[in-house]
Amino acid sequence: MKPIGELLDVLTKSQALEPMIETTGRALVDCLKRGGKAFSCGNGGSAADALHFAQELVGRYKVNRRALPAICLNADVTALTCIGNDYGYDQVFARQLSAFAKPGDVLVGFSTSGNSPNVLATFAVAKALKVTTILLGGRDGGQARGRCDYELIIPSQNTARIQEVHTLVLHSWLDYVDKEFDPATAKSTNWMQQVEMALV
Numbered sequence: 001m002k003p004i005g006e007l008l009d010v011l012t013k014s015q016a017l018e019p020m021i022e023t024t025g026r027a028l029v030d031c032l033k034r035g036g037k038a039f040s041c042g043n044g045g046s047a048a049d050a051l052h053f054a055q056e057l058v059g060r061y062k063v064n065r066r067a068l069p070a071i072c073l074n075a076d077v078t079a080l081t082c083i084g085n086d087y088g089y090d091q092v093f094a095r096q097l098s099a100f101a102k103p104g105d106v107l108v109g110f111s112t113s114g115n116s117p118n119v120l121a122t123f124a125v126a127k128a129l130k131v132t133t134i135l136l137g138g139r140d141g142g143q144a145r146g147r148c149d150y151e152l153i154i155p156s157q158n159t160a161r162i163q164e165v166h167t168l169v170l171h172s173w174l175d176y177v178d179k180e181f182d183p184a185t186a187k188s189t190n191w192m193q194q195v196e197m198a199l200v
Contacts, residue, residue, distance in 0.1 A: 007164055013155040014165055021169055024134050024150045025176035031106045031132065032057075032068050032177065039101060039131070041073040041093040041122055042110030045163050049110045049136075051075055053170045061174040065181040071100060073122070093122040103130035108170075111135070112162045114142020114153075123147050136169060138162030 001009070028038060038057055040050035050072050057070035073093040074080065083095045097107065107126045109119045114137040123144065126133045133148040135141070139162070141153045152169055154162045179185075 003160075006158065007161055010154065010156045010158075010161045010165060011168075017152055017154075017169075020150065020152055021172050022176075024152065025173045027132060027134070027150065028106055028173055029176050029180045031104060033180070034104060036102070036105045037069040037071060037100070039071050039073055039097060039105060039107045040110065041107070041119060043074070043116050043118065045159070046110035046112060046116075046166075047074040049163060049166050049170065050108070052167070053108060053173075056170075056174050057177065061171075061178050063178040063182045063184075065178060065183055068177065068181065071096075073097060090117045090121050093118050094125040097122055097125050097131070098129065101126065101129050101131045104132070105129075106132045106134065108134045108136060109144065109148070110166060111142065111144060112138040112154075112159045112166075114139065114144035120144060120147070136166050 031038065038054065040053045042050040051074065054070040054072035054075070057068040059067070073096045076096075079096055080092045083092045087095060101107070107122065109123055111119045114135065120143055123133050123135075134150045134152070135144045135148040136152050137144055138154040138159070139157055141151060145151065145153065154165045156162050156165070
């Protein structure tokens, strides 16, 4: 099957995930409204997706809203090499999460296979810290299936198609965030938010 036709087929099958996309989007918004942080992690192409997600929160997506706290755990090369050297690559994300996370924060783990040891280790630490966990996976969900509070498992065996739908999901979440934090529709903003918006 050609790429566009294959993607359309995966998107059609993924329509069943729309209620969970909304549920997880609301969980993310609720966390940020309470003053919590969003964390993300992944390897390879999934690392790029994790970074994309976090920078859209700290920067912006479509709306000039206030900066929102998000940390991509695969972004800091010094942390990755330090932790990888001293504790092993399986701990490169989990160690950072244990340093920064608090109960009520949200962790999004990107893993097309669901079998990445460092992502699995981070989910385990998140559970111990009472951090809400979201798996963005594919195929059959792998070892991560059943370990998270929420799961979005893309119905495809093709890594490229899975990652393309992951991008659609994270953009859907960002639409929810923009809607909830848009200063044009917000009922009120505090003085710091007003300063931030004046600087945009």
